Amino acid sequence: MRIALFITCVNDLMFPGTGKAVVSVLERLGHTVDFPEAQTCCGQMHANSGYRAEAMPMVRGFVETFADYDAVVAPSGSCVAMVRDSYPRLALGDPDLEAGVAAIAPRTYELAELLVDVLGVTDVGAVFPHTVTYHPTCHGLRMLRLGDKPLSLLRGVQGLELRPLEGAQECCGFGGTFALKNAGVSSAMLADKCGAVEDTGAEYVVAADNSCLMHIGGGLSRRAATARPIHYAEILASTGSAS
Amino acid sequence: MNGTGNIVALKPFPDAARLELDDAQLRTNLRRATHTIRDKRLRVVGEVDDWEQLRLSGAAIKDDVLARLPELLERFEEAATKAGAVVHWARDSAEACEIVTALVKETAAREVVKVKSMATQEIGLNEALEAAGIAATETDLAELIVQLAEDTPSHILVPAIHYNRSQIREIFLSKMPGVTRGLTDEPRALAEAARKHLRAKFLTATVGISGANFAIADTGTLVVVESEGNGRMCLTLPQTLISVVGIEKILPDFSSLDVFLQLLPRSSTGERMNPYTSMWTGVTPGDGPQTTHIVLIDNGRTATLSDEVGRQALRCIRCSACLNVCPVYERVGGHAYGSVYPGPIGAILSPQMTGDGANKTLPYASTLCGACFDACPVRINIPEVLVHLRQKGPKSRAEHAAFASISWIMRDRRRYAAALRAARRGSAPLRGRGPLRRLPWPASAWTVSRDLPLPPKESFREWWAKR
Numbered sequence: 001m002r003i004a005l006f007i008t009c010v011n012d013l014m015f016p017g018t019g020k021a022v023v024s025v026l027e028r029l030g031h032t033v034d035f036p037e038a039q040t041c042c043g044q045m046h047a048n049s050g051y052r053a054e055a056m057p058m059v060r061g062f063v064e065t066f067a068d069y070d071a072v073v074a075p076s077g078s079c080v081a082m083v084r085d086s087y088p089r090l091a092l093g094d095p096d097l098e099a100g101v102a103a104i105a106p107r108t109y110e111l112a113e114l115l116v117d118v119l120g121v122t123d124v125g126a127v128f129p130h131t132v133t134y135h136p137t138c139h140g141l142r143m144l145r146l147g148d149k150p151l152s153l154l155r156g157v158q159g160l161e162l163r164p165l166e167g168a169q170e171c172c173g174f175g176g177t178f179a180l181k182n183a184g185v186s187s188a189m190l191a192d193k194c195g196a197v198e199d200t201g202a203e204y205v206v207a208a209d210n211s212c213l214m215h216i217g218g219g220l221s222r223r224a225a226t227a228r229p230i231h232y233a234e235i236l237a238s239t240g241s242a243s
Numbered sequence: 244m245n246g247t248g249n250i251v252a253l254k255p256f257p258d259a260a261r262l263e264l265d266d267a268q269l270r271t272n273l274r275r276a277t278h279t280i281r282d283k284r285l286r287v288v289g290e291v292d293d294w295e296q297l298r299l300s301g302a303a304i305k306d307d308v309l310a311r312l313p314e315l316l317e318r319f320e321e322a323a324t325k326a327g328a329v330v331h332w333a334r335d336s337a338e339a340c341e342i343v344t345a346l347v348k349e350t351a352a353r354e355v356v357k358v359k360s361m362a363t364q365e366i367g368l369n370e371a372l373e374a375a376g377i378a379a380t381e382t383d384l385a386e387l388i389v390q391l392a393e394d395t396p397s398h399i400l401v402p403a404i405h406y407n408r409s410q411i412r413e414i415f416l417s418k419m420p421g422v423t424r425g426l427t428d429e430p431r432a433l434a435e436a437a438r439k440h441l442r443a444k445f446l447t448a449t450v451g452i453s454g455a456n457f458a459i460a461d462t463g464t465l466v467v468v469e470s471e472g473n474g475r476m477c478l479t480l481p482q483t484l485i486s487v488v489g490i491e492k493i494l495p496d497f498s499s500l501d502v503f504l505q506l507l508p509r510s511s512t513g514e515r516m517n518p519y520t521s522m523w524t525g526v527t528p529g530d531g532p533q534t535t536h537i538v539l540i541d542n543g544r545t546a547t548l549s550d551e552v553g554r555q556a557l558r559c560i561r562c563s564a565c566l567n568v569c570p571v572y573e574r575v576g577g578h579a580y581g582s583v584y585p586g587p588i589g590a591i592l593s594p595q596m597t598g599d600g601a602n603k604t605l606p607y608a609s610t611l612c613g614a615c616f617d618a619c620p621v622r623i624n625i626p627e628v629l630v631h632l633r634q635k636g637p638k639s640r641a642e643h644a645a646f647a648s649i650s651w652i653m654r655d656r657r658r659y660a661a662a663l664r665a666a667r668r669g670s671a672p673l674r675g676r677g678p679l680r681r682l683p684w685p686a687s688a689w690t691v692s693r694d695l696p697l698p699p700k701e702s703f704r705e706w707w708a709k710r
């Protein structure tokens with residue numbers, strides 16, 4: 001199977017460790033991962049902020065870049081949701097693009113989907129002797145219906161203690177440009193999320209999206225809380241006691 | 244034609260929201276109330292095996308109605324007229340208020356009793372009647388509280404959700420005639436006080452005013468669904484009954500009503516069935532109001548219907564499940580939305596009804612978390628419509644320029660890679676001092692409550708290239 005990594009622009013610049021972790025997990029499982037360097041951004045921020053015309057070159061770019069792969073994997077629920085949920089709508093009216101999207105969108109997976117649904121794995125041989133709490137990010141939860149998939153992977157990690165998060169399914173308040181346009185409401189939502197994370201006493205707050213984690217982590221850092229954000233791919237990649 | 248009335252936000256949402264966020268009591272009240280209804284709804288929805296099928300049916304019936312609305316409206320008018328009702332048509336709120344005011348004046352009544360109705364709140368009927376010297380009394384408990392407080396509703400179903408019971412007691416003490424200091428804030432005592440106050444109004448009023456949850460095209464029947472029985476009083480005791488109904492409330496027949504009588508109570512109050520369902524068809528000689536009027540209002544609905552993506556908002560049955568699950572609504576309450584339709588549904592309904600960029604900040608009053616879509620009994624894809632309205636709506640030149648230049652960078656791998664290098668190098672002097680705590684505008688909106696990490700020394704693609 002030809003697997004391509006779609007790193008996503010935020011991860012590429014800000015969280016390269018998450019990309020390295022995805023590569024490491026998949027290679028450990030015996031797969032070859034390709035990184036097509038023509039990839040840039042999925043266009044989610046543009047499309048969701050109302051700049052459809054400006055998003056379209058990125059939609060086309062994604063479809064061209066990944067057309068030849070059997071599977072595309074991204075460590076981001078919201079970018080995958082953009083491809084699977086929004087691309088078909090954005091492509092409407094352009095038959096070639098519609099066909100391109102119809103071909104690639106169903107083969108674009110969030111990491112947990114690829115591991116659990118496609119490769120049939122829940123134990124990736126990871127060791128992570130720490131307490132963690134899991135925040136299901138909105139697009140993973142309600143657009144991709146990831147459900148228990150990331151959790152089932154975390155449960156397979158040796159030494160990991162999972163603590164339940166109060167109000168887990170509530171949005172952290174990020175919402176892309178919402179965090180800036182409605183900073184007050186966003187901060188109020190974040191305060192509740194950070195409070196819930198702190199209440200668990202866990203060392204790490206885990207999620208499937210680094211943009212949400214950057215938001216929650218930014219709030220925790222401002223509150224001088226001890227809990228730190230970490231993408232679950234990095235936990236799955238971990239094989240020792242290093243944090 | 245654009246809609247008018249109490250559906251126009253006077254302040255941009257972020258400004259209005261900021262004021263509400265300062266009210267700690269409000270947030271406590273909202274959190275308690277929305278979470279209680281939310282949990283009840285989840286329980287009763289979970290009992291229904293074919294809930295998803297019901298949602299699909301509800302959406303399909305509404306879409307069919309919207310696709311042949313003119314035909315069904317005419318059929319409704321014909322049937323209702325034949326049954327003895329008088330049907331009126333209003334293009335906007337001013338016309339609707341004029342029609343209703345003239346009808347009340349014809350009866351010489353100076354007082355009317357009202358059933359809780361979003362349509363009459365939308366058109367500002369109480370204000371119009373007051374200007375004509377007619378006193379309208381809200382008889383739904385929560386609407387009465389809001390009216391006595393000289394406030395506006397902040398929720399579609401629970402208009403006084405922003406008050407707790409001790410605040411309600413204070414309102415009754417200062418505004419309700421005949422109430423003494425002995426009144427406690429026990430829900431039972433408060434309800435009893437309202438009951439006594441309203442009983443006199445029910446028995447003397449000669450004109451009742453209502454909305455309708457559904458209007459059956461086949462028979463000309465109107466349907467009101469309620470919990471307190473005040474509606475039944477208003478719909479049966481007065482001589483004259485005037486009902487203000489949005490044109491999208493039409494259902495083809497009684498068999499389609501079946502679906503909605505299952506969807507609505509479970510989604511709104513979290514009950515398996517609502518206590519009172521009243522239906523009337525024109526006039527029944529010797530039984531109930533002997534004069535019935537139906538005022539069908541457009542007020543921006545036809546304009547909404549003309550938008551292929553946005554029209555799904557007209558499926559709304561005003562259950563308010565989307566408000567109760569919305570994390571934004573929970574923090575700011577209904578007043579921040581400026582319209583009688585708050586929350587996620589208000590954010591897509593109000594801007595479409597008013598058109599012309601009024602309410603332009605409302606489509607941005609959402610993180611697109613999708614909780615509203617999951618809760619909606621008629622499957623309105625609210626996030627989809629929000630994004631669609633953002634696309635259609637006005638934008639600032641500076642923001643447009645910023646997005647256009649990012650798009651220019653992102654459409655070319657070399658420009659993109661160069662931008663990553665530039666971002667990394669630009670932030671290099673700051674490295675080693677921890678995350679950023681203060682940034683200049685517009686990024687200051689981020690650092691108001693959040694630190695920002697710096698990009699690490701090497702991007703992923705740089706690492707990959709060296710591998």
